[in-house]
Amino acid sequence: MACPICTTPESVTIAAGIRAGALVLILVSAALITMFARFALRLWTLREKAL
Amino acid sequence: MTPVRLTDHKVVGLQYGLTALFFLLVGFLLMILMRWQLAWPGHPLPAWLAATLGEANAPGGIMLPEFYNQLVAMHGSVMVFLAVVPLAVGAFGNYFVPLQIGADEMSFPRLNALSYWLYLVAGLIMAASFFVEGGAANSGWTSYVPMAVMATAGQDFWLVGIFLVGLSSMLGAINVIATIVQGRRKGMTWAKLPFFVWSQLVTALLLLLAFPALQAAAILQLMDRLAGTSFFMPSGLVVGGVALQGPTGGGNPLLWQHLFWFLGHPEVYVLILPAMGIVAEVITTNARRPLWGYGLMVSSVLFMGGMSMVVWAHHMFLTGMGTSLTGFFQVTTMIISIPSVVLASSLVLTLWGGSIRFTTPMLFALAFLPMFGIGGLTGLPLGLAASDVTLHDTYYVVAHFHYLVAPGTMFALFAGIYHWYPRITGRKLNDTLGRIHFWGSFVLMNTIFLPMFVMGLMGVNRRLYDSGMQYMLAQPTLAWQAHMTWAAVALGFFQIPFIANLVISARRAQADRQNPWDAKTLEWWPCGDCEPVVRYAHTVRADTGTSATRLGTWLFLSSEAMFFGALFSAYVMLRVGSAEGWGQSFRIAQGVGGFPLLETLLLVCATALVGHSRVRLMAGNALGFAFVVVKFVGDAKMIGRGLTPASNLMLACWFTLTTVHALHVLGGAVASGWLAGPGFPMAADDPDRFAARIQSTQRYWLFVDLVWIAIVLGFYVL
Numbered sequence A: 001m002a003c004p005i006c007t008t009p010e011s012v013t014i015a016a017g018i019r020a021g022a023l024v025l026i027l028v029s030a031a032l033i034t035m036f037a038r039f040a041l042r043l044w045t046l047r048e049k050a051l
Numbered sequence B: 001m002t003p004v005r006l007t008d009h010k011v012v013g014l015q016y017g018l019t020a021l022f023f024l025l026v027g028f029l030l031m032i033l034m035r036w037q038l039a040w041p042g043h044p045l046p047a048w049l050a051a052t053l054g055e056a057n058a059p060g061g062i063m064l065p066e067f068y069n070q071l072v073a074m075h076g077s078v079m080v081f082l083a084v085v086p087l088a089v090g091a092f093g094n095y096f097v098p099l100q101i102g103a104d105e106m107s108f109p110r111l112n113a114l115s116y117w118l119y120l121v122a123g124l125i126m127a128a129s130f131f132v133e134g135g136a137a138n139s140g141w142t143s144y145v146p147m148a149v150m151a152t153a154g155q156d157f158w159l160v161g162i163f164l165v166g167l168s169s170m171l172g173a174i175n176v177i178a179t180i181v182q183g184r185r186k187g188m189t190w191a192k193l194p195f196f197v198w199s200q201l202v203t204a205l206l207l208l209l210a211f212p213a214l215q216a217a218a219i220l221q222l223m224d225r226l227a228g229t230s231f232f233m234p235s236g237l238v239v240g241g242v243a244l245q246g247p248t249g250g251g252n253p254l255l256w257q258h259l260f261w262f263l264g265h266p267e268v269y270v271l272i273l274p275a276m277g278i279v280a281e282v283i284t285t286n287a288r289r290p291l292w293g294y295g296l297m298v299s300s301v302l303f304m305g306g307m308s309m310v311v312w313a314h315h316m317f318l319t320g321m322g323t324s325l326t327g328f329f330q331v332t333t334m335i336i337s338i339p340s341v342v343l344a345s346s347l348v349l350t351l352w353g354g355s356i357r358f359t360t361p362m363l364f365a366l367a368f369l370p371m372f373g374i375g376g377l378t379g380l381p382l383g384l385a386a387s388d389v390t391l392h393d394t395y396y397v398v399a400h401f402h403y404l405v406a407p408g409t410m411f412a413l414f415a416g417i418y419h420w421y422p423r424i425t426g427r428k429l430n431d432t433l434g435r436i437h438f439w440g441s442f443v444l445m446n447t448i449f450l451p452m453f454v455m456g457l458m459g460v461n462r463r464l465y466d467s468g469m470q471y472m473l474a475q476p477t478l479a480w481q482a483h484m485t486w487a488a489v490a491l492g493f494f495q496i497p498f499i500a501n502l503v504i505s506a507r508r509a510q511a512d513r514q515n516p517w518d519a520k521t522l523e524w525w526p527c528g529d530c531e532p533v534v535r536y537a538h539t540v541r542a543d544t545g546t547s548a549t550r551l552g553t554w555l556f557l558s559s560e561a562m563f564f565g566a567l568f569s570a571y572v573m574l575r576v577g578s579a580e581g582w583g584q585s586f587r588i589a590q591g592v593g594g595f596p597l598l599e600t601l602l603l604v605c606a607t608a609l610v611g612h613s614r615v616r617l618m619a620g621n622a623l624g625f626a627f628v629v630v631k632f633v634g635d636a637k638m639i640g641r642g643l644t645p646a647s648n649l650m651l652a653c654w655f656t657l658t659t660v661h662a663l664h665v666l667g668g669a670v671a672s673g674w675l676a677g678p679g680f681p682m683a684a685d686d687p688d689r690f691a692a693r694i695q696s697t698q699r700y701w702l703f704v705d706l707v708w709i710a711i712v713l714g715f716y717v718l
Helices: A009-046 B009-039 B047-053 B065-101 B109-131 B154-182 B195-227 B253-287 B294-310 B323-351 B360-377 B385-391 B395-425 B431-457 B472-493 B496-507 B548-576 B584-590 B596-608 B614-640 B649-676 B687-717
Strands: none
Touching: A009 B195, A009 B253, A009 B294, A009 B323, A009 B548, B009 B065, B009 B109, B009 B472, B065 B109, B065 B154, B065 B195, B065 B253, B065 B395, B109 B154, B154 B195, B154 B548, B195 B253, B195 B294, B195 B548, B195 B649, B253 B294, B253 B323, B253 B360, B253 B395, B253 B548, B294 B323, B323 B360, B360 B395, B360 B431, B395 B431, B395 B496, B431 B472, B431 B496, B548 B649, B548 B687, B584 B649, B596 B614, B596 B649, B596 B687, B614 B649, B649 B687
16 A cells, blocks of 8 residues: 555655755766766776876 | 874874774773663662762652753763764874875874864863753764754754764865875786775765765754754744744754754764775685685775665654655665675685684674674564564664674774774784684674564664663563673673783784784885885876875865755755745745855855965955855844844744854865965965965865855845
């Protein structure tokens, strides 16, 4: 049985807010981790370069 | 006598180490007080102790629940933020990372020293909170809202302290990463980096990206407490049967939990990864074998670091955040357990076929493995929502995370101290005292924490200050609490040989062999006539394609991006979750002010003016200050019309985001001004350095512009 207080319009809006906020955090971290991964790839390609 | 240089990485490492050991003692004593209360609830404390705590905390010698709550909150905060992490990262990282990669110093020595002093100030502020009215923070180390928003003034001290710890961590992390990337000696390729260095690298990345979320959350909570906003305060809150007056409401308590655990979970890896690195060093040295599966371990630690950023909400299954988020975080949690097992298994397999010496550091390192295993495996039921629902509020959780941190990470740190003490002082620690310390700690740690698993499975709640005297199910466990407390007291006594050992061994007249363990890593091999190390501070290193300054700037901006990302995630969570929707008509009705067009123009010009000419820099500096003045004139006009941060949530977001942004503009203006003034002679004396500074300032201004565009979109356009 569905939880009665979870299906009120207010609860649905709040839950949507939480999902959206968490998604922003996930997307920002994913973008930064991708940036670091790109840098790591560059380090890997340059690793043989003589100093 | 050579004067001590406070920017020397070894000095900073020692400063971190000694301060962290002091806070470790503080955290331990807070725990003893807690355990006294749990063992004998309602019984008076010994007279001298009651007199020390005072009538306000223990009237008639009986500890008040409010004071017990302070002990819980501060024990966790001190241990995590001021003791274990600074010891694992600040002390071991600063001292040994440069030595292990053959660098002569950290990339940014002055920032490194600043990192320590910020940490010390943060620690003193948090400790001072015990002496303010109402005492220290009392809402747990997680500072959950709305309780924390309504707490006494000690909570403000906690929030300021945490913000400074975050700044300190950011400076330290930038230094560690830049030093590893740029400071490696010729021949120290990525494939040759000791595993300890890899573990410190990933730890630094986590600190860099995760801590800003808690800093952002700390600012929002300070706003709730001091400026009357309601970021975390829901509508219709009733406390003690009385409707709460003051906050306008509409906020979301789960916002705090998301932002807190966004740091809080990676923080677990910040605690455990350096420990793994130390154990790897000690085991390879004492098993006299290279690390089994080095490549696999490095891949695992990197994967683990990345994944640890997307598992945070498994601490929040009880909040009813919905099946989609719950499902996502359960899956990521199960995935992250795989690299943990790979790391632990590789360390065990390293022992296979080795010629093992059971030295004191090796005993601690070997004990770490099963302790970490117990702590890790008991975490799996907590990562699944169905079992977490029953276990979450019980002592099972206390046992689980203490197995990871107390006999887990702490044993690794002890191993590190015994292992590297000869490298620091030239003298080995006394072996007999070390063994007494090890066996006492090993037996007593398990005596304290093992029963907690059983108590948790019996359903005993972990948040009760009287150990659950009024609950039938807790009755059989009341006697265990007393045994656990005596074990904790005995554990304290078994640390005396350790402390005595540190002092006595350092004072011994005769030095030991330079490398008493026959260790193979670089820190044990002094390099008298090696060619000097190039730091590539402002020049590009061929095998990285960057300079330390450029890399440091990018790292700083990444951390800033995460900070503003967290603030914007709060904005999105509150806006999408708001019944009004905050559309354009709502914003106009609420009178969002400011002068966005003028401010945009000032920012763009200030950014464009950053260059090599003194006049341009001075103009940029003036425009930056003008932006700040215009912003605050706009604020004053709004406040004059009765529109304050406390008026509603949308205005709270607007005031907070624009003020934090304006402070960043001020930072840019100061940077431009410094380059035009005291820093300008550098243009002639050291053109490379000056050019690097100009480039960093340009990038900073561009970042500030991007944040401004997001603010304009969020509050004036969309």
